[in-house]
Amino acid sequence: MSLEIPQGDGKPSFHRGSFVDEIEHAQKDLVDSLHDSESHNESPSVSSSDGSVPTLSPTQSATPSTPPSEPISPPGDLVADSFAFAFDIDGVLIRGGRAIPEAVEAMKVLNGQNEYGIKIPYIFLTNGGGKSEAERCKDLSKQMEIDISPAQFICGHTPMSEMATKYGTVLVVGGEGEKCRQVAESYGFKDVVTPGDIIKHNSATTPFRKLTPEELANSRERDFSNVTIDAVFVFADSRDWAGDLQIILDVAMSKGGRLGTTSETFDEGPPIYFSHSDVLWSAAHNDPRLGMGALRGIVEYTFKEVTKGKTLTTHAFGKPQIGTFEFATRLLRRWRKNEHNLDSPPETVYFVGDTPESDIRGTNQYNAKAENDWYSILVKTGIYQEGTEPAYKPRNTVNSVLDAVNFGLKREMEKKAAKNTLPLEAFNRASKPRLTDLPNWLLDNSDCAVLSPAEERALTLTA
Numbered sequence: 001m002s003l004e005i006p007q008g009d010g011k012p013s014f015h016r017g018s019f020v021d022e023i024e025h026a027q028k029d030l031v032d033s034l035h036d037s038e039s040h041n042e043s044p045s046v047s048s049s050d051g052s053v054p055t056l057s058p059t060q061s062a063t064p065s066t067p068p069s070e071p072i073s074p075p076g077d078l079v080a081d082s083f084a085f086a087f088d089i090d091g092v093l094i095r096g097g098r099a100i101p102e103a104v105e106a107m108k109v110l111n112g113q114n115e116y117g118i119k120i121p122y123i124f125l126t127n128g129g130g131k132s133e134a135e136r137c138k139d140l141s142k143q144m145e146i147d148i149s150p151a152q153f154i155c156g157h158t159p160m161s162e163m164a165t166k167y168g169t170v171l172v173v174g175g176e177g178e179k180c181r182q183v184a185e186s187y188g189f190k191d192v193v194t195p196g197d198i199i200k201h202n203s204a205t206t207p208f209r210k211l212t213p214e215e216l217a218n219s220r221e222r223d224f225s226n227v228t229i230d231a232v233f234v235f236a237d238s239r240d241w242a243g244d245l246q247i248i249l250d251v252a253m254s255k256g257g258r259l260g261t262t263s264e265t266f267d268e269g270p271p272i273y274f275s276h277s278d279v280l281w282s283a284a285h286n287d288p289r290l291g292m293g294a295l296r297g298i299v300e301y302t303f304k305e306v307t308k309g310k311t312l313t314t315h316a317f318g319k320p321q322i323g324t325f326e327f328a329t330r331l332l333r334r335w336r337k338n339e340h341n342l343d344s345p346p347e348t349v350y351f352v353g354d355t356p357e358s359d360i361r362g363t364n365q366y367n368a369k370a371e372n373d374w375y376s377i378l379v380k381t382g383i384y385q386e387g388t389e390p391a392y393k394p395r396n397t398v399n400s401v402l403d404a405v406n407f408g409l410k411r412e413m414e415k416k417a418a419k420n421t422l423p424l425e426a427f428n429r430a431s432k433p434r435l436t437d438l439p440n441w442l443l444d445n446s447d448c449a450v451l452s453p454a455e456e457r458a459l460t461l462t463a
């Protein structure tokens with residue numbers, strides 16, 4: 001299955017009202033800004049440290065080879081063409097719903113407030129979710145005090161949008177109220193059932209969960225004797241683990257997704273997808289809290305218990321899945337082109353995260369396959385605990401995301417200086433120290449961005 005974002009008239013299956021619109025708006029803005037700059041200032045000039053006056057249009061890319069001592073004015077007219085950043089959010093930029101102060105400063109550095117006066121392209125890649133990308137970007141924009149576009153944002157369930165046309169009726173689990181149903185429908189899923197709909201139909205489904213009056217009003221009336229659930233998607237963290245576990249198991253043990261039936265062989269249930277597999281995440285509490293990966297483990301464990309030994313294979317999107325990083329690569333390519341007019345891929349992408357098992361593991365595994373250099377940086381503001389050894393080793397560990405951005409910027413400037421004295425070929429070798437061959441199926445086999453647990457185990461063995 002292609003993970004490409006459809007363009008123009010063929011756009012309905014992907015992020016209607018968000019990505020495609022954003023990209024079209026970005027293109028229009030770009031044309032407008034080019035037009036404005038031509039009419040207002042025929043040759044915008046940028047002063048450099050040696051006093052020369054190179055002529056650069058606002059959309060021209062450049063990484064200065066000689067760092068100036070003073071910020072170039074105005075900041076942000078120059079764009080770093082050889083590198084970019086990708087950020088995890090929880091534990092890196094946000095903790096307990098609040099901005100980590102260094103993150104706000106880091107965003108300023110990325111947007112041109114640095115000693116070189118350059119803008120650095122960046123995207124966000126979080127396993128979290130439960131809201132539309134546009135809604136989440138609105139919140140994040142407020143917290144980071146900058147404008148963040150859905151066209152530079154991927155959350156755990158974003159890649160699920162590419163499966164919208166593959167299934168008819170789907171059960172969508174997790175999140176607040178009706179939010180995830182709405183997100184799924186905005187992705188193009190045609191018929192979305194929630195646990196609330198099932199409980200409304202038969203309140204005995206979950207003995208200890210009663211719908212609130214609001215849930216009862218929002219849940220949809222339907223006759224489930226005629227419904228076949230073709231797939232289960234856990235979009236966001238469950239707000240009622242026991243009830244959702246019961247309903248997921250009922251579907252998993254059914255004959256082909258028909259509620260009220262029980263398979264004799266327990267291998268007829270529809271596929272079950274989780275938007276990520278993080279067992280722990282960094283919330284407001286001092287210690288990490290349980291996440292969706294824990295529910296995934298409980299679903300698989302309980303299925304085995306109640307079927308007397310049958311194995312349930314579920315699937316997960318999100319980091320560390322290779323497909324999610326591939327998706328991020330395509331998003332970054334489009335963002336750099338539409339926002340910054342950069343056509344070629346960056347030589348280096350710095351990925352900044354707080355979770356070794358998803359952020360660092362995923363970045364390192366993807367780097368082994370990617371053509372450019374994906375450089376993992378672990379920050380200490382999230383689930384990292386001082387004095388512990390991460391299970392997956394980052395290439396650098398720093399205190400905060402601000403340190404990570406400053407580190408990457410400094411490293412790139414040093415590389416740039418070295419590049420000017422070394423033959424290009426030698427530089428390319430130096431910047432990508434080691435490539436490990438991974439089986440081709442990692443990138444070629446899947447019709448979606450998921451791996452089964454068995455594939456994950458195989459991947460762990462080869463990594």
Ligand SMILES: [Mg+2]
Nearest residue numbers: 088090091354
């Ligand atoms: Mg995190």
